[in-house]
Amino acid sequence: MGAVRAELGRRLQRWRRTALPILQAALAAGLAWFVATALVGHPHPFFAPISAVVCLGVSLGQRPRRVAELVVGVSVGVGVGDVLISQIGSGPWQIALVVALAMSAAVLLDGGAVIALQSGSSAVLVATLLPPSSNGGFDRMVDALIGGVVGLAVTALLPANPLTIAHRHGKVVLGELSTALRGIASAVAEHDTAKASDALAQLRKSQTAIEDFKDALKAGQEIATIAPIRWHRRNELDHYREAAVPVDYALRNTRVLARRALAAIRDGEQVPDNLPDVLRAYADAVDLLRTELAGGDRPERTRKAVRDAASTATTTELGGDGFSTRVVLAQIRSLAVDLLQATGLSRADAVQALPPLTGKP
Template sequence: MTTSGPLGASGDPHEHDGRARSRWAQLTRFGRRRVRSGASRARSALVPAATSAIAAVGAYVFAEQVLGHHQPIFAATAALIALGFGRDPRVRKVVEIAVGCTLGILIGDLMLTLLGANWATALLVVFVSTIVARFLDSGVIFTTQMSLQSVLVVLLPLPANGPFDRSIDATVGGVIALVITLLFPKNLQREPAEGLRRLYSTITEVLRDCSMALRTHESRHAWMGLVSCRGTQSILDDLRKDLKSAVELATYSPTKRASRQILDETQDTVEMTDLAVRSLRIVARRVITVVDQAMLDEDGMERLADWFDEAADAVAILGRSLSEPGVPGRHRSLSVARDALGSATAQLDPAQLGANTLHSEALVMLLRPMMVDFLEATGITHDEAVSYLPHLS
């Protein structure tokens, strides 16, 4: 008879050791993942951390050494709050937060002067500052920080030179945060380039899905492409936000005005790509119809599948071109992409692609405006893009 002991149900010490080793291996893998992810976060935080430190200490030193304020802690805290630790400190956002911090402290100073330092004043100051913070910004963290600043105004001892020194300190912190944002902005092209890579990678896959649907006579591939295509709207929305922030900084920053040209070109590219994606959604739905209702013979299916593959290759080249950091290199790469797109566009004749039914002809005709939009995304005019289309008899 087998008895159950402390080593497990079977009492086998090898089984117990195996479970212990398995748990240890899991813990080790978990620890390694945490260390890698933590190291990655720490590396990406090096520049923001250094910027925050410079802003906070610089504001404190300026208020103390230049203005002669005693322990100007609100200069440092206002600089940190205004600068934030996000990936895209916008000029308008920094100004709004700096003004909000200053107003919060000013409200506390005024109420402290009029009502005196007591619990009722502290209650009123926190309430009013919270309302002002919610009016200025929707972020919960900002509201919490502003409320904390306002209650500190009431609870900390009055400065030697009077209560309003703290409002001046907050203004100093906000101004220094704004100056740092303007003089040392982030890489303005990195985030739009990353967004464009994601967008064009998805577009390329959608075109390949359409090719696969035609080649295999399985419309589910086109359905998958259609779902992916619909999901590009969030990427486009994020791209527009990133570009708006980047253009804003390039407009006001004396060190980044040279980036304005490529950012303006990128904005035009995003708008034309948006139009092309809208057409692509319609194309994917038409491919589903053509495949499900067998509206093309085998030769027509193969020709159109080959065309979608060629278009996918051309769009992939365009996506890589748009991530080029320098203007000259970008323009050279876009010229290559334009040639590839133009070659695919020149084939969009229903007869040439074997589209011999009404629905298949409609599919080819839908491809024509889509490719014109992709060509315009390379930076050429509408008339130049249209000139790549073959004349229809």
């Protein structure tokens, strides 16, 4: 029974995350049909609501730029399909030709894969669902444009919260970084190659999360730009945008760190006793960064936490004479620079903020 409730809870949570896009698509479909019938005078504007739904989709955080690309794609496909099918009829070779030409026209107009694919699928609809003898003509392209424009309008007037999108993806990325650092710390403390391997394997999967994070920030920035009720959120995304690239570098450097820590453990190198404490201190700083970003604050406390952790990550404090161990210590220094940059410092200021490498501050 508990498992059923848990599964139901997960499904409800998933629905709540997509409730706004579902509402957007439903509203856009109804409005597109109304505009095409009542205002433009088309009796059966099939492509108006279908274009609105296709352009919006049901993906939370859909980028307005992608919606605009889909508007172009649908319209080009419908237009090319109408012109050609009315002249050459419908059949296997006609469908193949229409799809090829519609996708080619889309590529020449913009070059985006999304536009090309949507142009091809729209051309197929024209070639197969509506016979060439019908009187759709130019009206169907107009309907497609109406649906797309209505979809964009709904995106602007009923937008997702850009900060919610950024929070969700930022939480995932920073959580993976923090978990990886704690995993490496445990592996080093226990001289456990299995734990080090697990941490490395998880880090190798983290690139997808960071790419999703960057896409989410682009989506949030576009929403905050075109949606009047979200204009006041534009500056609040700055902290996340400042952190995105340095966090990506931090994940990459942590991946190198995990690989060399695994090698050091496997080769029996003498690893500094306080290295796990330094790694855990960095993990705490990452957790603090996640909290401060979610709160909309400048990550000043994170900056101090990173510098405090780095104060023991010097040659004097950590030592180490094995090759892999020395690489680990170098990566710890690089990681500190990355995390300081994630708080808004430039690279030069981040390096200057760290204590000397060969001694205490």
